Amino acid sequence: METPYELIHSTSIKVEDFLKVNFPDYITFDEHSFTIKQGSTIVMIKVRPYTNEDTIIECVATVVIGANITPDLMNFLLRKNAELHFGAFGLLFDGTIVFTYSIAGKNVDNNELDAAIKSVAIIADYYDDEIINLAGGKTSTEAEI
Numbered sequence: 001m002e003t004p005y006e007l008i009h010s011t012s013i014k015v016e017d018f019l020k021v022n023f024p025d026y027i028t029f030d031e032h033s034f035t036i037k038q039g040s041t042i043v044m045i046k047v048r049p050y051t052n053e054d055t056i057i058e059c060v061a062t063v064v065i066g067a068n069i070t071p072d073l074m075n076f077l078l079r080k081n082a083e084l085h086f087g088a089f090g091l092l093f094d095g096t097i098v099f100t101y102s103i104a105g106k107n108v109d110n111n112e113l114d115a116a117i118k119s120v121a122i123i124a125d126y127y128d129d130e131i132i133n134l135a136g137g138k139t140s141t142e143a144e145i
Contacts, residue, residue, distance in 0.1 A: 004049050008032055011055040011105035012047045018113050019045070038121035040128055040139040045117060047105055055105035059116050061124035063089070064097040067137035076134060080127065086119050089127075097131060099124045 002010065012032045019026040023036040032047040043061045050056040067073060069091065077089040077097070087101030103116050128139045 001053070004052060007053070007055050007106060008047050008049060011057065011108070014105075014108060015045060015047060015057060015113065018110055022110075022114065023117070036117065036121070037141065038118075039125035040141050041121055041124040042140045043117060043121050043124070050104065053106070056102050057105040057108060057113065057116065058100060058102045059087075059120040060098055060100045061120045062096055062140035062143075063099050063124045063128050064131045064135070064137040064139065065143040067095065067097055067131055067135040069095050070135060073131070073135040076131075084123065086116070087123065097137075099127070 009032075015034065016026075016028070019034055019036070025037065027035045029035060034045045036043050036045070041061045041063065043059055046058045046060070048056050048058060081088045087099055090098050090100060092098060099120055101116050101120050103112055124140075131137065132139070
């Protein structure tokens, strides 16, 4: 049986091997974290411990930074969460709007990983414009400049 560190490490290798082929411009920013840029969004892929026998792969996109967090915006995000098949919008401590989706990592296959990363990227890239029109703010790539 693998130790939790070995599980995280082996999952990270799977993720990185996938990224090398499918997102060759990916960036590694620590041993178990990667980022890709898609359209106007940046997706972070992070391998974390989950149980003694599995890991979790978190895909997180910063959707909008600096939006005016109003009841109308919160209502919009909650309704979108109910409509979307995978993942959910959330708010960070500073009001940054994110979209996240997590999958089990130990036995992940390329189709699951591809669907998770692309879903987060596509949804964040699409809804950032709608959210900015509703509540202001900047996309993650605009804020990066």
